[in-house]
Amino acid sequence: MQTVNSAFQECDQLVRDFEKVIAKPLIKKSNVYYTGIDLGTAYIVLAVLNENYQPVAGAYRFANVVKDGMIVDYIGAIRIVKELKQELEEKLGTELIFASAALPPGTFTLDSGAIKHVVQGAGFEITKLLDEPTAANAVLKIKNGAIVDIGGGTTGIAILKDGEVIYVADEPTGGTHFSLVIAGAYKLSFDEAEQYKRNPQNHRELIPVLRPVIEKVSSIINRHVQEYSVKEIYLVGGTCCLAGIETIIAKQTKLPTYKPQNPMFVTPLGIALNC
Ligand code: ATP
Structure with a gap:
């Protein structure tokens, strides 16, 4: 079983560049800026690219405005994106005009x-x-296989051929459920469990x-990929930051399972690349 794929080199570099500009924006002037907006169950992420589609700034905030892939707090969502x-804009010293956004697979007609x-x-x-998998x-840049996006509230599955x-599907199980399990096992509040889970130093202990x-x-995942003779799984989404999750998924699905260095920002960056 492999967990690192050379195809991820470009992806890993892009995500690393994005992480750098979240901490310190690149304020060199660009003729145009493209913003990708990922409205998630756990996080709202904004990724800003310049005219050469390189990351120049980014920000994210924990939010409760989306549930199972659907917006449940419309006003709250607008307020956070606006903020x-x-x-x-203040950091870059420019107005951000153009933006693209994405939806979980299968919710287009309901929530677009x-x-x-x-x-x-x-x-x-x-x-x-x-849709998020396309983003x-x-x-x-996968040609064949399944992209599995394990986010906060849901797991999105997209099967690619050539x-x-x-094929797309979205199921209501994600990182929120992981935090609930931790909260129960360690007698922590949900927020404490979230914090505990996100600390990589706790991952080895948390896996069992x-x-x-x-x-x-x-x-x-198995239920969805079986019919399509999928040969490889590619993991994205914040929950896949959990060290060791790929090994269990590979074992259970009996499929080689790959994940990039930081699976959390792949979708927001893909949304911005499509702007
Ligand atoms: P959805 O896709 O379900 O709408 P989302 O877009 O908010 O949700 P992501 O931002 O991809 O989802 O992932 C959020 C989840 O990732 C949360 O449950 C969060 O606790 C989890 N997460 C973030 N960082 C880590 C980490 N370092 N280790 C483990 N889990 C993490």
Whole structure:
């Protein structure tokens, strides 16, 4: 079983560059800026690229405005996107005009209007609305296999054949469930469990506690990939930051499972690349 793929080199470099500009924006003037907005169950992420599609700034905030892939707090979502936009505009000394956003697989007909209105309500001109796996694949550039996006509230599965998404699904199990398991096992509040889970130093200790929920996610993946004779799995999404999750998924699915160095920012960057 391999967990590192040379195909991730470009992706890893892009994510590293993005992490740097989250800490310190690149304020060299660009003719145009492209903003990718990822409205997630756990985080709202804004990724800003310059005219050469290089990351220049980024910001993210823990938020409770989306549930199971659907916006449940419309006003809250607009407020947070607006605040993050302003924060980045002040840092870059320019107005951010163009933005793209994405939706979990399978929710397009239900929620595309709401997402569009959030982006516009925050003061952006929306250039594109796409599905999350397509966004992730703009960074990963996978031709065949399954992209599995384990986020906060949901696990999105997209199957690719010859570079095209041929099947998508979104299931309501994600990192929030992992935190609930930790909260129960360690008698912590949900917020404390979240903090504990996100600390990489705790991952080795947490794996046995989280194994049943990771196996549940693996069985969900299995159910979707079986019919399509998928040969490889590519993991993205914040929950895949958990060290060792890839080994359990590979074992349960019996498929080589790869993940980039930091799976959390792949989708937001892919959204911005599509702007
Ligand atoms: P969704 O895709 O379900 O709408 P989202 O877009 O907010 O949610 P992501 O930002 O991809 O999802 O991931 C958020 C999840 O990743 C949260 O549950 C968070 O606790 C988890 N997470 C973030 N960083 C880490 C880390 N270092 N270790 C483990 N889990 C992490």
